Amino acid sequence: SKDFVKGLTVADGLNGSGLRVLIVHTRWNLPIVEPLVQGAVNTMKSLGVSESDIVIRQVPGSFELPFATQTLLASAKAAGRPFDAAIPIGVLIKGSTMHFEYIADAASHGIMRVGLEAGIPVIFGLLTCLTEDQALERAGVGKGASKGHNHGEDWGMGAVEMSLLAKK
Numbered sequence: 708s709k710d711f712v713k714g715l716t717v718a719d720g721l722n723g724s725g726l727r728v729l730i731v732h733t734r735w736n737l738p739i740v741e742p743l744v745q746g747a748v749n750t751m752k753s754l755g756v757s758e759s760d761i762v763i764r765q766v767p768g769s770f771e772l773p774f775a776t777q778t779l780l781a782s783a784k785a786a787g788r789p790f791d792a793a794i795p796i797g798v799l800i801k802g803s804t805m806h807f808e809y810i811a812d813a814a815s816h817g818i819m820r821v822g823l824e825a826g827i828p829v830i831f832g833l834l835t836c837l838t839e840d841q842a843l844e845r846a847g848v849g850k851g852a853s854k855g856h857n858h859g860e861d862w863g864m865g866a867v868e869m870s871l872l873a874k875k
């Protein structure tokens with residue numbers, strides 16, 4: 708039976724073999740970012756993507772994700788080893804100032820623009836949470852009994868699906 712997670716169903720026939728995927732993740736909120744990265748990697752490997760075709764790089768925070776994704780996609784293409792998709796991963800947790808809103812807005816618009824301009828699917832791997840507990844649950848490491856659902860898995864699946872869509 709297909710996993711049904713809030714409107715997300717597993718697309719049929721997702722074969723990721725031969726795809727190259729870039730993951731750029733933040734060091735901010737790393738204890739939550741790490742399980743998200745692992746969830747994306749494990750899901751992509753389960754869909755046939757080779758571990759050696761998954762390149763993982765890191766940046767300080769979410770505000771740096773658009774630039775890093777843009778420049779790494781461009782340099783891989785220039786080197787003749789283009790990526791089929793990119794998954795920028797960051798966790799924004801609302802603090803006591805408006806910093807969160809400005810970064811969340813800038814990073815989300817930036818990430819969207821990078822994908823459209825590069826013509827390469829860029830998955831929205833940003834958690835924008837009001838509390839740390841919300842973020843932990845969405846990384847599948849919640850403190851409650853359920854532990855939540857690791858959204859990194861959805862992002863890995865989306866990267867494979869969108870790569871195949873772009874190749875058709």
Ligand SMILES: O=c1[nH]c(NC[C@H](O)[C@H](O)[C@H](O)CO)c([N+](=O)[O-])c(=O)[nH]1
Nearest residue numbers: 733735767768769770797798799800806
């Ligand atoms: O990834 C994050 N970066 C954050 N700030 C750093 C920002 O992304 C940049 O790295 C920094 O402003 C330097 O450019 C965060 N907060 O400030 O709350 C946050 O929650 N998450």
